[in-house]
Amino acid sequence: MSSKVIMLLGAVLSALLIYLCLTTKKEEIAAALIPAEKKAVETIPQSVASVTPHTLQEKATKVEKDMAAEPPEKPLSDMIAPSFAYISGEKLQVTAIISADDQKNDLFAHLSSYCKSHPCDLQITTEKGRKKAVWEPEVLQILKLFEEAKIPQNSLLINDDKIIIDGVFADKADYDRLSYIEEALRAKGYRIEDRSYLQETIQAPPKAEKEIEQKANETEKKIAEILVGEPITFKIDSTELSAKSKKTLQKIAGMLDKEEGVTIEVAGYTDARGDALYNLRLSQKRAEAVKKFLLSKMKKKKEVIAKGYGATGFITNDPNDRRNRRVEIYLLKRGV
Known part of the structure; x- marks a missing residue:
């Protein structure tokens, strides 16, 4: 009988001890049972936690607008060379595809002015992705030479790095001037095909x-x-x-x-x-x-x-x- 009483008292004391342990450690036990995802959410800073799907959409829209407003420039190697064709005759014909910046240069200003008093068909197109017309100063000199020398039929064609020049010169000094201008273009890396010539007059009885x-x-x-x-x-x-x-x-x-x-x-x-x-x-x-x-x-x-x-x-x-x-x-x- 006494042994049963002792066993009962032992069970009661064990239960009491477990209860006391649970009471004192309940916060630590509860923390251990919280899922990792919930902990991560609770530790997010207040400034980030306040971001809503709506504000995220606003920021994404702003980034897209900024990118559209300032598109990245093409590498120079991917850009296309400008093209130019000048054919004189009864009516001057000029066709060019250039960059927007080149439209403001002296060459095209000269052509616009010239065509105000002469019959012309001027077709100038600006296009994104076109390289700068580095031949512009020399080409302007050639066109002015054509005009000053009063050459009735002449032409100038530029395609990539090749320039074709054609015309009949009556004066040797004018013909020599063209040669000097061509040398300046060659120094810039252009290939020149000169089809022009000097028309000589041979004296006869x-x-x-x-x-x-x-x-x-x-x-x-x-x-x-x-x-x-x-x-x-x-x-x-x-x-x-x-x-x-x-x-x-x-x-x-x-x-x-x-x-x-x-x-x-x-x-x-x-x-x-x-x-x-x-x-x-x-x-x-x-x-x-x-x-x-x-x-x-x-x-x-x-x-x-x-x-x-x-x-x-x-x-x-x-x-x-x-x-x-x-x-x-x-x-x-x-x-x-």
Whole structure:
């Protein structure tokens, strides 16, 4: 009986001891049972805890607007070089794709001023991602030289790092000035293709000169009449001569063989449809194709030059008329 009483008292004391321990350590036990996620939330600073989904959206919208307002600039290597085409004639044609900053430079200010008193077709387009036109000062000098020298037909084409210059100079001093300007462009890394030349006058006895000029004029007139009835034609967007045109040119080559003391110019023209730069290149290539054919058929060695004038020198009132696509042949130098 006494042993049972002792066991009962021991159980009561153990229960009392456990109760006292739980009472004194309850805060520590409760803290240990709180999930880790809840602790993290409770330890967030007040400034962060106050951010709501609405304020987060406002901040995201502001960042997007800032990025749109100030787009990152393209690396210079990814930018595109400006393009420029200048073709003079009865009506000056200028086509350019440049940066917005270049539109304010002296070259385009000069062109705008010039076109106020002369017939012009000025098409200047600004485009993002275009490099600066570092050729601008020299090109302005060349255009002013063309104007001062009063060269009736001239052109200047810039595509990437290549510059093509064409014109006929009557004065050697003007021709030399062009060479100096070209050297400045080469120093800037541009490749120059100079198709211009100095038209020299060879003196001859008055009687002989008159006879030669008269004969050359008659031949040029006859060739022009032939080309009106039998125009030189090519395959579409091609420089390949048609079979019919080869026969016509073979006949003309025989006529040119009889001329002495002249330089023959093969001039290519297009209508105004399409891109001005493309038309200029196409007219040049077609003129060169005719030159090559004539040289292959003429028995006597002659000086023949090929010049592409693009969409200039229209022979009809409509610049888009297909008849403006043509090749003409001129006899330039006369003498002995």
